[in-house]
Amino acid sequence: MRHVISLLIENESGALSRVSGLFSARGYNIESLTVAxxxxxxxxxxxIVTSGSDxxxxxxxxxxxxxxxxxxxxxxxxxxxxxxxLLLIKVRATGKDREEMKRMSEIFRGRIxxxxxxxxxxxxxxxxxxxxxxxGAIDRALILETVRSGVTGIGRGDRILKI
Amino acid sequence: MVxxxxxxxxxxxxxxxxxxxxxxxxGAVLFLYDELFKQEQIRHVLVRHEQAAVHAADxxxxxTEQVGVALVTSGPGATNAVTGIATAFCDSIPMxxxxxxxxxxAIGQDAFQEVDTVGITRPCVKHNFLVKDVRDLASTIKKAxxxxxxxxxxxxxxxxxKDVSNTKCAFEYPKTIEMRSYxxxxxxxxxxxxxxxxxxxxxxxxxxxxxxxVVLGNAAEQLTKLTRMLGFPITNTLMGLGGYPASDRQYLGxxxxxxxxxxxxxxxYSDVLIAIGARFDDRVIGDPSHFASEPRKIIHIDIDPSSIxxxxxxxxxxxxxxxxxxxxxxxxxxxxxARPDPEALGVWWKQVEEWRRRDCMKYRNSDEIIKPQxxxxxxxxxxxxxxFITSDVGQHxxxxxxxxxxxxxxxxxxxxxxxxMGVGLPYAMGAQLAHPGSPVACVTGxxxxxxxIQELSTCRQFRLPIKICNLNNRYLGMVRQWQEMFHxxxxxxxxxxxxxxxxxxxxxxxxxxxxxDKPGDVExxxxxxxxxxxxxxxxxxxxxxxxxVYPMVQGGKGLTEMILSAEDL
Ligand SMILES: Cc1ncc(C[n+]2csc(CCOP(=O)(O)OP(=O)(O)O)c2C)c(N)n1
Numbered sequence: 001m002r003h004v005i006s007l008l009i010e011n012e013s014g015a016l017s018r019v020s021g022l023f024s025a026r027g028y029n030i031e032s033l034t035v036a037x038x039x040x041x042x043x044x045x046x047x048i049v050t051s052g053s054d055x056x057x058x059x060x061x062x063x064x065x066x067x068x069x070x071x072x073x074x075x076x077x078x079x080x081x082x083x084x085x086l087l088l089i090k091v092r093a094t095g096k097d098r099e100e101m102k103r104m105s106e107i108f109r110g111r112i113x114x115x116x117x118x119x120x121x122x123x124x125x126x127x128x129x130x131x132x133x134x135x136g137a138i139d140r141a142l143i144l145e146t147v148r149s150g151v152t153g154i155g156r157g158d159r160i161l162k163i
Numbered sequence: 164m165v166x167x168x169x170x171x172x173x174x175x176x177x178x179x180x181x182x183x184x185x186x187x188x189x190g191a192v193l194f195l196y197d198e199l200f201k202q203e204q205i206r207h208v209l210v211r212h213e214q215a216a217v218h219a220a221d222x223x224x225x226x227t228e229q230v231g232v233a234l235v236t237s238g239p240g241a242t243n244a245v246t247g248i249a250t251a252f253c254d255s256i257p258m259x260x261x262x263x264x265x266x267x268x269a270i271g272q273d274a275f276q277e278v279d280t281v282g283i284t285r286p287c288v289k290h291n292f293l294v295k296d297v298r299d300l301a302s303t304i305k306k307a308x309x310x311x312x313x314x315x316x317x318x319x320x321x322x323x324x325k326d327v328s329n330t331k332c333a334f335e336y337p338k339t340i341e342m343r344s345y346x347x348x349x350x351x352x353x354x355x356x357x358x359x360x361x362x363x364x365x366x367x368x369x370x371x372x373x374x375x376x377v378v379l380g381n382a383a384e385q386l387t388k389l390t391r392m393l394g395f396p397i398t399n400t401l402m403g404l405g406g407y408p409a410s411d412r413q414y415l416g417x418x419x420x421x422x423x424x425x426x427x428x429x430x431x432y433s434d435v436l437i438a439i440g441a442r443f444d445d446r447v448i449g450d451p452s453h454f455a456s457e458p459r460k461i462i463h464i465d466i467d468p469s470s471i472x473x474x475x476x477x478x479x480x481x482x483x484x485x486x487x488x489x490x491x492x493x494x495x496x497x498x499x500x501a502r503p504d505p506e507a508l509g510v511w512w513k514q515v516e517e518w519r520r521r522d523c524m525k526y527r528n529s530d531e532i533i534k535p536q537x538x539x540x541x542x543x544x545x546x547x548x549x550x551f552i553t554s555d556v557g558q559h560x561x562x563x564x565x566x567x568x569x570x571x572x573x574x575x576x577x578x579x580x581x582x583x584m585g586v587g588l589p590y591a592m593g594a595q596l597a598h599p600g601s602p603v604a605c606v607t608g609x610x611x612x613x614x615x616i617q618e619l620s621t622c623r624q625f626r627l628p629i630k631i632c633n634l635n636n637r638y639l640g641m642v643r644q645w646q647e648m649f650h651x652x653x654x655x656x657x658x659x660x661x662x663x664x665x666x667x668x669x670x671x672x673x674x675x676x677x678x679x680d681k682p683g684d685v686e687x688x689x690x691x692x693x694x695x696x697x698x699x700x701x702x703x704x705x706x707x708x709x710x711x712v713y714p715m716v717q718g719g720k721g722l723t724e725m726i727l728s729a730e731d732l
Contacts, residue, residue: 009344014281
């Protein structure tokens, strides 16, 4: 089962390697990991997408909680939540492909943020499936480069992760 | 007060009431050593290898419940310390390790004796710090001691660059510490405690299984009281020995791979099992699915939530400080007239006694050749069961655990989690320094002792009257045993050739050495050794080379699939 774990962690050098080291040392999966400081610069928020049985995910949360620099951990995928990921994709845009690419980008609510004679850079946000479908929908031969931020997420309504 | 980093460190250690620092100097810690030189409150013990410094500090902690402190230089000093740190980590021993580091400006430049100490030790510490600014030093040391001793204890490393130890700043030792990211649970959940007690009172085949957490959490007294009130059978793991008096009738011996028949059977066939400060280790329950195949309710008390439901599913988890939780249980039980059904308990005890009558610990003694078990039995007799016993790792460790009956906690010092050969002698050093007047014996093998034999020199310098009981079988005995049982008797690299004359070796360090060849001489030699109150005595017992440790549960097998003796093979 796929899980999205959010955590608050002291913004200190080495904190990230404690988290990633924990996953590799105990053989847990990491599908993606994103991290950046919060509005309080002394603290970072991390989103980890992982998968495993219920027992394993329970251990993951407990082990994360055990890290001295981790302030709070929640499995946001346990209840209503929103996930977003940013995709930047550079595509070949020449001839008839140029118009087609623009149209596809619009359908998926992307934005063209860089234009040359022969290329576009399209910016798109959404959940993982949406970005996957966009990448799947355009002609693979036209993709020059893709970069994805990894998933970030937040609970819906009054579910708040804060200290 | 404006002080240098080095002065600050020493002041902090004094504030923490540190009695001994075990260490070894080098370039990156010269300022620290200079300050140690100028004061008298803290005593420094110069070991002969950094691994031993950490082990000795670890043993100091195990035998006293204080935080052990070790001090090493950068680079090789730190890497030599890693085995010691990992050993302490695996057994949750509260320690602070101070390592020197190259100056902050040189970090990352591949400087002489630079290693990423924080990176190397990260997976085997509770936490670690690199102090880049002298203004953070005092609060970091405060945090290090706080982290080491609270929650589930463990080693904490503080890496101090050389320039930080020589830079000045205002010093004030923080009185308290607050960490928003670290708030260990101490009080057990009242509702869960009540639920657990209810289960215990309704149990028909109850069993108490306790581990190192009882010893580390100073809960032996509470455990003993509760166990007696309930009248249940109890077992202590290798790390938990002494948590409950081994000479008591309710005690069934150690469980697990080399545990007793009665302890393993009672664990397996109990209907309510209460685990206290124990973690269902693979060496204790064997194959977890075989263990789970018998239906039973499990109560688990532990300070560390991640220990609960890690290897077996638990029905009633209680996270909290063990001593407090047990106190609470005792209080509830005292207020409640209900007691376990005496009839059911009687039937259960009858069964347990029947298992006990198998007498799985018996061995065939000999008049010709010294049996290792016999040496431990005599050691127990000669010391009235009241010595500090350290061991190394191997067959001798298991025999010591099986045949020396520990009635008190913190008397048995061994590497349970990591299984580090070489801990025995440095552990004895730490224990002897912490308990100067008490008998301390190191049970070891001719292979293990050679992993830190250089410490005989430290023992001489500090006049440590340790009694070393070398069960010399000329083999990596535990390896040989597995090869005999599971690898067709192909003794690949397990014979210990070219051994020194240990008695003479000890003498060359200025100690007393005795070689013992005959069973009839064992007791006399032990008595002679313990009579010499001021001497380290190295007793080199020439023991049966072919003796194996029984009972045995083969790795990966079920807990009750025991080989009880050679005849079972
Ligand atoms: C540092 C280290 N290396 C290797 C091992 C694997 N090992 C476990 S027991 C053992 C043999 C120990 O021999 P000895 O000290 O003579 O004790 P005996 O088993 O003969 O009593 C070995 C090599 C270990 N536990 N620790």
